[in-house]
Amino acid sequence: MREIKVGIIGFGTVGTGTAKILISQRELIKKRTGIDIILKRVADRDLERPREINLPKGVLVQDAWEVIRDPEIDIVIELVGGIHPAKDFIMEALKNNKHVITANKALLAEEGNDIFNLAKQKRLQVGFEASVGGGIPIIKVMREGLVANKMLAIYGIINGTTNYILTKMTDEGIDFQDALREAQNLGYAEADPTLDIEGIDSAHKITILASLAYGIPLNFKKVYCEGITKITAQDIAFAREFGYRIKLLAIAKILNGEIEIRVHPTMIPENYLIAKVDGVFNAIYVEGDNVGATLYYGRGAGSLPTGSAVVADVVDIAKGNGLIPIDFSEKLSIKPVEEIESMYYFRFTALDRPGVLSKISGVFGENNISIASVIQKGRSKAGAVPLVILTHRAKEKDVLRALQTIDKLPVVAAKSVFIRVEGQES
Amino acid sequence: MREIKVGIIGFGTVGTGTAKILISQRELIKKRTGIDIILKRVADRDLERPREINLPKGVLVQDAWEVIRDPEIDIVIELVGGIHPAKDFIMEALKNNKHVITANKALLAEEGNDIFNLAKQKRLQVGFEASVGGGIPIIKVMREGLVANKMLAIYGIINGTTNYILTKMTDEGIDFQDALREAQNLGYAEADPTLDIEGIDSAHKITILASLAYGIPLNFKKVYCEGITKITAQDIAFAREFGYRIKLLAIAKILNGEIEIRVHPTMIPENYLIAKVDGVFNAIYVEGDNVGATLYYGRGAGSLPTGSAVVADVVDIAKGNGLIPIDFSEKLSIKPVEEIESMYYFRFTALDRPGVLSKISGVFGENNISIASVIQKGRSKAGAVPLVILTHRAKEKDVLRALQTIDKLPVVAAKSVFIRVEGQES
Numbered sequence: 001m002r003e004i005k006v007g008i009i010g011f012g013t014v015g016t017g018t019a020k021i022l023i024s025q026r027e028l029i030k031k032r033t034g035i036d037i038i039l040k041r042v043a044d045r046d047l048e049r050p051r052e053i054n055l056p057k058g059v060l061v062q063d064a065w066e067v068i069r070d071p072e073i074d075i076v077i078e079l080v081g082g083i084h085p086a087k088d089f090i091m092e093a094l095k096n097n098k099h100v101i102t103a104n105k106a107l108l109a110e111e112g113n114d115i116f117n118l119a120k121q122k123r124l125q126v127g128f129e130a131s132v133g134g135g136i137p138i139i140k141v142m143r144e145g146l147v148a149n150k151m152l153a154i155y156g157i158i159n160g161t162t163n164y165i166l167t168k169m170t171d172e173g174i175d176f177q178d179a180l181r182e183a184q185n186l187g188y189a190e191a192d193p194t195l196d197i198e199g200i201d202s203a204h205k206i207t208i209l210a211s212l213a214y215g216i217p218l219n220f221k222k223v224y225c226e227g228i229t230k231i232t233a234q235d236i237a238f239a240r241e242f243g244y245r246i247k248l249l250a251i252a253k254i255l256n257g258e259i260e261i262r263v264h265p266t267m268i269p270e271n272y273l274i275a276k277v278d279g280v281f282n283a284i285y286v287e288g289d290n291v292g293a294t295l296y297y298g299r300g301a302g303s304l305p306t307g308s309a310v311v312a313d314v315v316d317i318a319k320g321n322g323l324i325p326i327d328f329s330e331k332l333s334i335k336p337v338e339e340i341e342s343m344y345y346f347r348f349t350a351l352d353r354p355g356v357l358s359k360i361s362g363v364f365g366e367n368n369i370s371i372a373s374v375i376q377k378g379r380s381k382a383g384a385v386p387l388v389i390l391t392h393r394a395k396e397k398d399v400l401r402a403l404q405t406i407d408k409l410p411v412v413a414a415k416s417v418f419i420r421v422e423g424q425e426s
Numbered sequence: 427m428r429e430i431k432v433g434i435i436g437f438g439t440v441g442t443g444t445a446k447i448l449i450s451q452r453e454l455i456k457k458r459t460g461i462d463i464i465l466k467r468v469a470d471r472d473l474e475r476p477r478e479i480n481l482p483k484g485v486l487v488q489d490a491w492e493v494i495r496d497p498e499i500d501i502v503i504e505l506v507g508g509i510h511p512a513k514d515f516i517m518e519a520l521k522n523n524k525h526v527i528t529a530n531k532a533l534l535a536e537e538g539n540d541i542f543n544l545a546k547q548k549r550l551q552v553g554f555e556a557s558v559g560g561g562i563p564i565i566k567v568m569r570e571g572l573v574a575n576k577m578l579a580i581y582g583i584i585n586g587t588t589n590y591i592l593t594k595m596t597d598e599g600i601d602f603q604d605a606l607r608e609a610q611n612l613g614y615a616e617a618d619p620t621l622d623i624e625g626i627d628s629a630h631k632i633t634i635l636a637s638l639a640y641g642i643p644l645n646f647k648k649v650y651c652e653g654i655t656k657i658t659a660q661d662i663a664f665a666r667e668f669g670y671r672i673k674l675l676a677i678a679k680i681l682n683g684e685i686e687i688r689v690h691p692t693m694i695p696e697n698y699l700i701a702k703v704d705g706v707f708n709a710i711y712v713e714g715d716n717v718g719a720t721l722y723y724g725r726g727a728g729s730l731p732t733g734s735a736v737v738a739d740v741v742d743i744a745k746g747n748g749l750i751p752i753d754f755s756e757k758l759s760i761k762p763v764e765e766i767e768s769m770y771y772f773r774f775t776a777l778d779r780p781g782v783l784s785k786i787s788g789v790f791g792e793n794n795i796s797i798a799s800v801i802q803k804g805r806s807k808a809g810a811v812p813l814v815i816l817t818h819r820a821k822e823k824d825v826l827r828a829l830q831t832i833d834k835l836p837v838v839a840a841k842s843v844f845i846r847v848e849g850q851e852s
Contacts, residue, residue, distance in 0.1 A: 017716075021574050021716055025574050025575075025576075025716075028576065029573065029574065031641070031753075032573060032641075032753075033573070034751070129571075135714075135716070135717035135718065135720065136720060137567050137570070137571025137572065140566065140567070140570060140571045141563050141566070141567065141571070144563070144566060144570075144738060144741070144742065145555075145563025145566045145567070145738055146563065146734065146738070147455065147458060147459070147737070147738050147741045148447050148451050148455065148733070148734045148737035148738055148741070149451075149734055150451075150454065215457070215458075273699070273702060273703070273723060276699060276702050277699070281719075288561075288734065290443075290447055290451075290561070290730040290731065290733060290734040291561035291724060291725065291730070291731050291734040291735075292561065292724065292725050292728075292730070292731055293707075293723075293724060293725070294561065294562060294722075294723060294724035294725075295721075295722075295723040295724070296720075296721075296722055296723075297699060297719075297720060297721040297722075297723070298717060298718065298719060298720035298721070299717065299718050299719070299720075302718075304716040304717070304718070305716065305717045305718055307574070307716060308572065308574045308575055308714065308716040308717040309717075311573070311574035311716075312570060312571055312572070312573050312574055315570070315573045315574070316570065325460070327457075327458075
């Protein structure tokens with residue numbers, strides 16, 4: 001029986017899950033593939049921390065280079081995270097003629113072109129199924145399952161932390177800070193939650209999916225990225241009144257040969273399947289020109305789900321083939337966010353005086369923004385009331401210009417809020 | 427550039443979609459894979475029927491054997507449907523050392539063991555992505571994406587016709603016959619809808635998924651199969667009152683080393699994602715021991731979606747490798763439906779007299795069936811009222827025995843109805 005030897009660098013959450021699966025499913029994988037996959041070495045700086053798995057003697061080592069430079073090891077699995085030294089480990093592994101697997105979305109999104117170029121030159125594989133959507137085999141689906149499709153659009157809920165927070169806010173009417181604290185207590189959010197709540201993690205992941213979909217180089221810096229910290233319980237409640245849910249969506253689409261890649265809170269019609277993806281779960285909606293609408297759902301993080309994706313890559317590479325070589329050399333321009341078109345939700349804090357709506361709608365008219373519906377709610381002691389407007393499709397640049405004017409109106413008492421809206425135009 | 431030549435037998439709906447895609451995406455696939463896939467021949471008995479695509483001169487022929495015996499053709503795509511002569515075409519193609527792709531679930535479920543055995547012996551591939559879930563790459567997901575998982579359970583909505591009918595009945599409160607007629611008018615149901623509405627098409631498909639999941643031979647004859655013809659608008663309304671939706675589910679699961687494979691109308695909690703899959707769409711929920719809950723959603727039929735799946739198989743085989751050889755030799759027993767356990771919904775037509783509930787619940791008690799909740803509705807002129815009961819988990823065999831007794835009670839005016847219920851026990 002053919003043997004493949006693998007080494008893991010990084011024995012944290014995903015490293016532990018991957019090691020567990022390689023050991024527990026070794027017989028099953030043998031039966032399914034005819035290949036014996038042997039976990040030869042695991043490297044981690046911390047040898048002492050108790051883990052949920054006991055490796056055979058001699059497998060756990062402290063020095064990553066004992067994995068990278070071991071001539072017996074065929075596949076190096078990088079699970080340390082961060083840019084450095086993770087990138088050095090991967091580049092050196094490729095130079096040593098080893099296939100590489102990584103779950104490191106930040107590294108791929110920011111420095112992945114170097115990695116994929118070197119791998120292509122050395123005719124080696126880089127597996128990255130675990131970098132997006134945890135256990136959901138979305139990379140395989142896009143590269144292979146939908147290979148006969150031009151990808152028209154991708155809409156992803158690809159960060160479990162923010163989806164958990166938004167679900168809590170929606171279900172319980174609580175504010176962002178309270179939902180965040182609860183997520184932290186449950187271990188769904190980190191002590192420093194910046195990468196998640198500011199949308200950066202989602203932006204890393206949609207960078208990768210967009211390159212896969214359109215064959216373009218990884219271009220994290222051109223991705224528009226807006227987090228969920230400014231979403232209020234009030235906006236969520238208004239969204240519900242209009243029949244929408246607010247989700248942090250990562251979007252990639254192509255329109256007239258130009259690509260949009262962006263991450264921002266988005267209002268989605270509540271009867272869309274992706275609007276119903278709640279809690280820490282992830283889902284990616286992919287629309288192909290032939291297949292039409294498809295959706296993939298599962299756990300976007302966690303030791304064993306992510307390990308499941310890593311081991312799927314191991315098996316693919318162990319089979320020696322079957323992976324289409326990655327070529328990210330397509331030249332397509334990425335639109336700045338000011339150039340996009342969308343529908344919009346606005347919440348204005350308006351002084352409760354006659355003529356406010358007429359003033360605001362006047363500014364909209366001057367900027368080619370057409371109103372679809374309005375909610376104006378009661379009276380407030382302070383004299384300021386929320387005025388909520390949904391628009392038809394408009395240009396983002398017109399919206400920004402209109403807001404500059406509106407926010408200076410004497411009848412507007414606070415900075416205005418807007419959220420982009422997806423769905424069929426009504 | 428490497429060239430692969432393919433031939434299609436059957437130029438109907440899926441054949442046309444496949445041909446279209448092979449032609450329209452030829453350059454895209456070249457770019458993505460480095461392989462030039464050439465549609466060399468299409469065979470169909472009917473050369474005259476107008477189709478949405480004009481094949482180059484000489485491609486369309488009448489005789490299937492011109493595809494099967496052409497020494498230049500590497501891959502034969504069987505899209506004629508039915509058992510014979512489809513099986514003969516496939517067996518002969520394999521004997522001629524050609525890889526085979528088929529969308530023919532009936533053939534695979536009923537005669538697939540012969541086909542897979544011959545393919546294994548000849549070391550050839552049989553691609554069947556298009557046989558289940560149309561454009562959803564569920565076969566690839568299960569064989570490759572989730573290769574590191576034991577499959578704990580599969581729940582599929584894998585027949586678009588019945589899902590359309592049940593959705594119509596649910597949304598509009600109409601009866602089965604009216605919804606069926608509407609499905610037929612829209613082309614979602616055939617003139618003879620038996621295969622769909624009796625659950626046979628779903629049973630064919632779950633036979634294939636169960637073999638993939640558990641490595642067992644295809645065993646259509648052991649699959650329990652019950653259609654949707656007896657579902658009434660009344661049962662759907664009661665289900666809604668309890669917070670459930672009724673879907674035709676295809677289920678495969680393993681419990682204590684024994685496998686259950688069954689198709690029947692099923693009540694699912696309305697907050698489950700799969701309960702929200704409506705219209706002609708399909709979805710397959712797959713639970714793996716490592717990945718946990720996952721779900722795959724898309725169009726289960728149609729010319730281009732199904733063609734997308736066929737062409738994905740073409741590309742996989744064209745790469746010359748990458749597909750794990752199918753081995754369906756695992757020996758696991760399949761439980762007869764009488765041996766399963768489930769929760770149950772019952773609707774009794776009871777005469778409106780005191781003591782009815784006590785009599786029925788008495789029979790339940792004698793048969794180890796424990797009641798979870800009851801709805802008894804008003805009075806009827808005829809003196810008979812529906813009495814609806816949800817039970818905790820019970821043995822099907824106890825349920826059948828109890829019903830025999832209950833249906834003979836003088837207070838019961840019509841044959842009782844039961845529907846199996848999935849979800850967390852309350």
